[in-house]
Amino acid sequence: MDAIDCMKTRRSVRKFTPDPVSDATIEEILECGRWAPSGLNHQPWRVVVITGRDAKERLAACTTHGDIIAAAPCTFAVFLDKSYEYSYVKNVQGMGAFFENVLLAIHALGLGGVWLGQIYENKERVHVALGIHDENWEFMGAIAFGHPAEHGSSDRRPVTNFTRFAT
Ligand SMILES: Cc1cc2nc3c(=O)[nH]c(=O)nc-3n(C[C@H](O)[C@H](O)[C@H](O)COP(=O)(O)O)c2cc1C
Numbered sequence: 399m400d401a402i403d404c405m406k407t408r409r410s411v412r413k414f415t416p417d418p419v420s421d422a423t424i425e426e427i428l429e430c431g432r433w434a435p436s437g438l439n440h441q442p443w444r445v446v447v448i449t450g451r452d453a454k455e456r457l458a459a460c461t462t463h464g465d466i467i468a469a470a471p472c473t474f475a476v477f478l479d480k481s482y483e484y485s486y487v488k489n490v491q492g493m494g495a496f497f498e499n500v501l502l503a504i505h506a507l508g509l510g511g512v513w514l515g516q517i518y519e520n521k522e523r524v525h526v527a528l529g530i531h532d533e534n535w536e537f538m539g540a541i542a543f544g545h546p547a548e549h550g551s552s553d554r555r556p557v558t559n560f561t562r563f564a565t
Contacts (some may be wrong), residue, residue: 434499472544518538
């Protein structure tokens, strides 16, 4: 799959087979996230990898979409490290690039995943659930993934809908 196909065919997957995701695959996905762009190359992302049942249950209890986390063989809890004196907005933009790199890697490797943002509403609970007490870390969201048991079918507005040209 080339990069263009990957971007156009990725869809959120919220149902997974029980098959585990190998450590090598998890590392490859993180490796793709590592190459996301970020302001001043600060690479502000921090990730807690969740595969164990106990941690999964604790994280699942933090969101109304806990069933997705409970069913996913692996979930990344993604944090912003604010210890660099830099623009908060640009740091968050870099986090978005990280999330998208990870989602595209998941898809390119034949897996499926979904960006979970509802859980951000309970970010303090996530810190407690995962034992993250570093005050510089701010929870941003989660990515649940595994072997797909469904194919997403979302559509998009046409390009002309959101584009203007200036000459
Ligand atoms: C910031 C953000 C937060 C999201 N939060 C959730 C979520 O909490 N639960 C969920 O099921 N999907 C969530 N999604 C996935 C979107 O619903 C999905 O990307 C969108 O509907 C487009 O569908 P697609 O990814 O299949 O193309 C989120 C996506 C983004 C970018």
